[in-house]
Amino acid sequence: MNPADLPKLKTRLKTRRLANAFGAEVMDIDLRERQDDATIASIRALWNEYGILLFRNQPLSAQQLIDYSRCFGELDRHETVKPLRHAEVPELAVLSTIPVDGKPSPTEMVGRHWHSDLSYTTRPPLGSIFHAQLLPEIGGDTLFASTAAAYDALSEAMKKMIEPLWAVHDYMQVESMKRRDPAIVAELGRNNPPVAQPIVRVHEETGRKTLYVGDQLTRRIVGMTERESAPLLKFLAEHMVDPLFTYRQKWQKNDIIMWDNRGTMHLALADFPPGSHRYCVRTTILGSPSGHLYQA
Numbered sequence: 226m227n228p229a230d231l232p233k234l235k236t237r238l239k240t241r242r243l244a245n246a247f248g249a250e251v252m253d254i255d256l257r258e259r260q261d262d263a264t265i266a267s268i269r270a271l272w273n274e275y276g277i278l279l280f281r282n283q284p285l286s287a288q289q290l291i292d293y294s295r296c297f298g299e300l301d302r303h304e305t306v307k308p309l310r311h312a313e314v315p316e317l318a319v320l321s322t323i324p325v326d327g328k329p330s331p332t333e334m335v336g337r338h339w340h341s342d343l344s345y346t347t348r349p350p351l352g353s354i355f356h357a358q359l360l361p362e363i364g365g366d367t368l369f370a371s372t373a374a375a376y377d378a379l380s381e382a383m384k385k386m387i388e389p390l391w392a393v394h395d396y397m398q399v400e401s402m403k404r405r406d407p408a409i410v411a412e413l414g415r416n417n418p419p420v421a422q423p424i425v426r427v428h429e430e431t432g433r434k435t436l437y438v439g440d441q442l443t444r445r446i447v448g449m450t451e452r453e454s455a456p457l458l459k460f461l462a463e464h465m466v467d468p469l470f471t472y473r474q475k476w477q478k479n480d481i482i483m484w485d486n487r488g489t490m491h492l493a494l495a496d497f498p499p500g501s502h503r504y505c506v507r508t509t510i511l512g513s514p515s516g517h518l519y520q521a
């Protein structure tokens with residue numbers, strides 16, 4: 226495909242903006258159908274432009290979701306995050322509050338902090354495709370933030386200061402680890418040692434700079450003590466979720482959102498009454514290598 230044709234292709238798809246900073250809904254498309262190369266190229270171009278794409282009313286089977294997701298790259302089989310992995314379909318991650326064998330779901334607390342998926346690995350995914358299948362009557366919303374818009378809004382002096390810095394992403398530091406089954410936490414810890422990532426990442430397709438820290442995952446800047454790191458990381462974590470850079474998704478059954486992990490982050494809210502059930506699945510599209518294992 227000739228890159229010069231992209232603007233024309235993008236306009237083939239009907240879209241509606243979701244928020245000022247980012248996000249668009251793509252309308253009048255049935256993702257159960259096989260999409261031709263030109264349509265996939267236009268979806269990719271819209272994804273790069275808007276960071277998250279919402280598609281309403283998409284009752285896809287597991288195989289249809291996987292087939293669609295593969296149009297954007299190789300899929301993670303969730304080896305390092307086994308509690309997420311669907312029992313029969315390793316390319317699917319399950320995000321569920323439904324008890325399993327009388328025990329709390331192993332994923333009921335997943336995603337309850339601001340993060341970009343699997344940032345604590347050395348090959349973080351370029352994007353994820355999330356399918357809302359069963360929702361509580363109230364809530365179960367997900368918040369999204371544009372890490373590119375947050376970067377753009379910093380002063381030039383701050384941009385210059387943070388440019389050379391790296392932060393340590395440590396999954397074990399997430400608050401909910403304290404409340405999860407210790408055997409699960411121990412396995413996750415073994416499979417996910419701390420990883421150093423640049424605080425400023427360059428999106429490889431758009432060239433935009435983005436911020437790459439989370440509110441709980443990152444407590445240390447490489448070369449600094451935690452005490453020295455805290456004020457700057459706290460500032461960045463708060464700045465990144467300024468309402469100006471966020472969008473709140475109120476899910477409807479069979480919504481699909483594709484999020485770009487290189488230019489957005491998200492937070493799954495536990496804003497539903499206890500005992501409510503929410504069941505969603507996600508595919509995770511592998512990205513390029515980034516960062517390295519951190520040795521203190």
Ligand code: SIN
Nearest residue numbers: 320335336367493507
């Ligand atoms: C996640 O993939 O981080 C979970 C998002 C959600 O459950 O809303």
